Amino acid sequence: MSDTPTPDPQRWLQEYGGALFGFAMRQVSDRELAADLVQETLLAGWRNRAGFRGQSKERTWLIGILQHKITDHIRRAIREREFSSQAKVDPTDPWFAPNGAWLASPSAWRAEPSGALDRQRMAEQIDRCLQQLPQTQRLVFCAREMTGEATSAICKRLELTTTNLHVLMHRARLGLRRCLEEHGYGG
Amino acid sequence: MNHFCRQASRLASDQLDLPLGLVDRMHLWLHLVMCTACRNNARALQKLHRMVATRDSVQKLDLEQQQRIADALHRECD
Numbered sequence: 147m148s149d150t151p152t153p154d155p156q157r158w159l160q161e162y163g164g165a166l167f168g169f170a171m172r173q174v175s176d177r178e179l180a181a182d183l184v185q186e187t188l189l190a191g192w193r194n195r196a197g198f199r200g201q202s203k204e205r206t207w208l209i210g211i212l213q214h215k216i217t218d219h220i221r222r223a224i225r226e227r228e229f230s231s232q233a234k235v236d237p238t239d240p241w242f243a244p245n246g247a248w249l250a251s252p253s254a255w256r257a258e259p260s261g262a263l264d265r266q267r268m269a270e271q272i273d274r275c276l277q278q279l280p281q282t283q284r285l286v287f288c289a290r291e292m293t294g295e296a297t298s299a300i301c302k303r304l305e306l307t308t309t310n311l312h313v314l315m316h317r318a319r320l321g322l323r324r325c326l327e328e329h330g331y332g333g
Numbered sequence: 334m335n336h337f338c339r340q341a342s343r344l345a346s347d348q349l350d351l352p353l354g355l356v357d358r359m360h361l362w363l364h365l366v367m368c369t370a371c372r373n374n375a376r377a378l379q380k381l382h383r384m385v386a387t388r389d390s391v392q393k394l395d396l397e398q399q400q401r402i403a404d405a406l407h408r409e410c411d
Contacts, residue, residue, distance in 0.1 A: 168391065
């Protein structure tokens with residue numbers, strides 16, 4: 147009567163593990179965390195297998211669970227940051243003097259590499275630099291830059307004020323700019 | 334003397350996420366005309382914004398991670 151496949155987490159891992167991992171990586175840029183989220187997703191899918199009625203594809207259903215897990219994780223990271231002293235420190239302190247002047251003047255960036263191999267190397271360097279950002283900055287930055295989701299929707303989804311988003315994005319961008327410059331890109 | 338560079342950098346970043354109001358846009362523009370360092374920074378942030386969004390980054394589960402997940406599923410899904 148129905149061609150709904152028998153739920154089987156090992157088969158899900160074989161068939162959709164790669165897609166789920168790629169989806170998580172785009173939003174969290176952390177291999178360990180992305181793998182943990184995939185594992186939690188497959189376990190949650192197994193526990194809630196009765197809830198899958200086959201109206202959507204299995205893959206779409208699992209991606210939906212994963213997106214919830216990612217959002218929960220980011221919200222938790224933001225809340226923890228608010229309780230820690232981190233949020234009280236002006237996040238642009240390492241860049242500017244108290245009077246608002248640059249501590250080190252930014253120089254002009256060269257053109258972006260155009261060859262395929264150079265672009266690939268640059269993409270890999272961006273990944274490495276992303277991984278060096280503090281967790282909350284990285285998560286919010288990736289949620290915004292990697293999903294193409296509108297700022298207002300992201301703030302709502304992550305329970306974040308626009309000002310907090312701006313502060314985290316600004317800090318993340320300055321951190322990435324410096325990291326890329328240190329590795330020979332840009333300035 | 335107070336410098337506007339800190340705010341200019343914030344505004345240059347903010348406008349990549351939301352359009353600025355008229356007053357902020359004017360402040361930023363006037364400052365960027367005068368300040369080479371902030372012009373460099375604003376352009377770099379813009380480039381970075383483009384580079385990050387358009388980069389091709391394919392991330393695959395490695396075998397060890399895949400095995401770890403398979404083991405966890407074995408333990409918990411019977």
